[in-house]
Amino acid sequence: MKLSVKLLISFIAGVFLLSSVVLVIGWQISQQLSQKQLIEPQLITIKPGESLFTLLAELEQKKLISAGWQIKVLTKLNPDLAHIQAGTFMLQGEMSSLDVIYHLTQGHPHQFKLTFVEGTNFKQWQAALKQESWLTQTDYSAELAELIQPYQTAEGLLFPDTYYFTANSSAFSLIKAAFDRMQQTRAELAPQLSEQDWYQTLILASIIEKETAIESEMPLVASVFVNRLNQNMRLQTDPTVIYGLGERYQGDIKRSHLQEKTPYNTYQIKGLPPTPIAMPGIAAIKAALNPATSDYLYFVADGKGGHVFTTNLKSHNKAVQNYLKQIRNR
16 A cells, blocks of 8 residues: 555656656757747748648758757647648747747738739739739629629729739739728718719719829819719710720821720710729719719810810910920920
8 A cells, every 4th residue: 555655746846856857848949949030021932731740841941940859859749739720820030949939820811912003904903913923813794793883884884903912813803902902982071972873973083083183173173074064065085086096096186086086085075984994993983973063064284284264265375385386485
């Protein structure tokens, strides 16, 4: 009986000693792996099914961690550290080996971003999407056609902004996000408008967007177009002509271009063109929805980045001559 008690005491003491040794080893490893180093920004991609050992070898080779064997020991004490997740992660700044492992197991995949500027058109969006190497490129024509129905083109239906995505997201996912954002904008700004009236608003907003980059001018530009429409005057706006020319536009509008009757030549047609000519931003959309109250029928560049607005052709021609004089003086 006494022998059994002694054995039990010895066993408990042994377990306690072993536990203490394990804790001490774990603490020492943690201390060693907590030493920080400056890591230049770089991306690490973990493939689906990749093992922890393969990852540790890669990280050691790139000198992002030290003593991979110590981390293997630590994962036995803390199994959560072994649960690596597939994805692309950004490592940067002051990080220890432990920081690196925690980031790859507990952190979030890196968010890439792509910015679409107000006034760009859908072809430019598609080119930007195609050049983004972190996006998965697929034929999304069928998905796009279903998304934008009943319209035949996505022009004007996508909200220009900065969109974030993780590696291997589809290019279409950004288009879908931009489409949803424009739908949200409609719900916030003009829920009372019919589908047709909203589309007409986007057409007008896209022209405003291309005519001026000065937000404070946009309501005045909108008033000119609204006044001309109300008086059954042609809009006579160059950006629509340029859009209609497509790749034929080489930087200048010729007299023959103005005489060519296309659906987008507002020197030849009355009313708005059939579709937007670019992606309008929030300021242009608000201007189209709430144009300024004015008698203006004309505007021309003032040579200083803005425009001169006039109510009659005589005053407009004088403003044009002043602008041309400034150009010649330069």
